[in-house]
Amino acid sequence: MKIICIGRNYADHAAELKSETPREPIVFLKPDSALLPRKQAFVIPEFSNDVHHEVELLVRINRLGKYIQPKFAHKYYNQISLGIDFTARDLQQDLKAKGLPWEKAKSFDGAAVVGDQWLSVTDFKDLNQIEFSLLKNDKIVQEGNSSQMLWKIDELIAYISQFFTLKIGDIIFTGTPAGVGQVQPDDHLIAKIGDTTLINLNIK
Ligand code: ZN
Numbered sequence: 001m002k003i004i005c006i007g008r009n010y011a012d013h014a015a016e017l018k019s020e021t022p023r024e025p026i027v028f029l030k031p032d033s034a035l036l037p038r039k040q041a042f043v044i045p046e047f048s049n050d051v052h053h054e055v056e057l058l059v060r061i062n063r064l065g066k067y068i069q070p071k072f073a074h075k076y077y078n079q080i081s082l083g084i085d086f087t088a089r090d091l092q093q094d095l096k097a098k099g100l101p102w103e104k105a106k107s108f109d110g111a112a113v114v115g116d117q118w119l120s121v122t123d124f125k126d127l128n129q130i131e132f133s134l135l136k137n138d139k140i141v142q143e144g145n146s147s148q149m150l151w152k153i154d155e156l157i158a159y160i161s162q163f164f165t166l167k168i169g170d171i172i173f174t175g176t177p178a179g180v181g182q183v184q185p186d187d188h189l190i191a192k193i194g195d196t197t198l199i200n201l202n203i204k
Contacts, residue, residue: 001169003030003112004160005056005085009149009175016178025151025159028102030085030173034112041202042110044185048088053183054176055134055142055191055199058083059153060118061170068161073154076166080124081115082132082191082198085173087180114171115191115198128152135190136181144177 007026008014014021036042044051060079068076085106092105124130127146134142146152151159156174160166183189183203191199 001032001167001171002164003032003034003171003173004164005030005106005173006151006156006175009151009156010144010177011150012148012178013176013180016180021150025156027160027163028106030107030112033109034107036110036113038116040110041204042084042086042113042183043204044183045088045108045110048091048105050088050090051183052087052089052180053134053136053142053189054085054087054180055132055144056083056085056173056176057081057130057132057144057146057153058114059157059172059174061166061172062168064165064167065157066161066165068158068166070154070158073157074121076157077153078121079118080121080127080130080193081118082193083115083171083173084113084134084189084191084199084201085176086111086113086183089182112173113199113201116200117198119193119196119198130193132191132193134179135192136183137188138190141181142177142179146174148177149174
């Protein structure tokens with residue numbers, strides 16, 4: 001499987017990074033080795049002094065597809081969860097400044113956290129009105145709603161599938177809302193859709 005991530009899909013997050021709002025989706029990949037094994041703590045890697053949390057809505061692909069039209073995109077996924085796109089911000093800024101790829105800052109071991117359970121799309125009245133949040137040490141640090149996404153789920157699937165064949169089990173990280181910030185050893189993160197806790201994670 002592969003993990004496909006979208007950058008700057010919320011205008012308020014692009015603004016907090018002092019980045020331009022993109023004209024088309026920004027796409028990058030994480031390898032399967034970036035998946036944090038279930039029930040494990042996230043260990044801050046030695047090569048960074050500024051690892052940030054980015055809570056994101058996840059979509060799981062359940063059908064093989066290429067050149068998917070937006071109007072058919074809903075047939076290619078049936079599960080939603082939350083994830084954390086951990087980012088070594090110091091390394092990313094350095095790579096960006098040099099015009100180099102971001103992978104070392106975004107795709108290291110453990111940098112992709114996937115929720116403990118997947119929710120069926122049929123559990124939601126409207127996929128473009130999903131509220132989610134991230135708590136750090138019991139304080140809300142990020143709040144988002146899928147209505148704020150610059151590109152909605154179906155548009156992302158159509159866009160991505162022009163470049164990459166989507167396969168069963170692939171996961172899309174749909175971008176983070178504002179409020180990203182540093183994690184420190186002994187922090188505790190909880191990510192929720194509404195009142196449902198999907199991630200409960202210790203930082204080491
Ligand atoms: Zn992200």
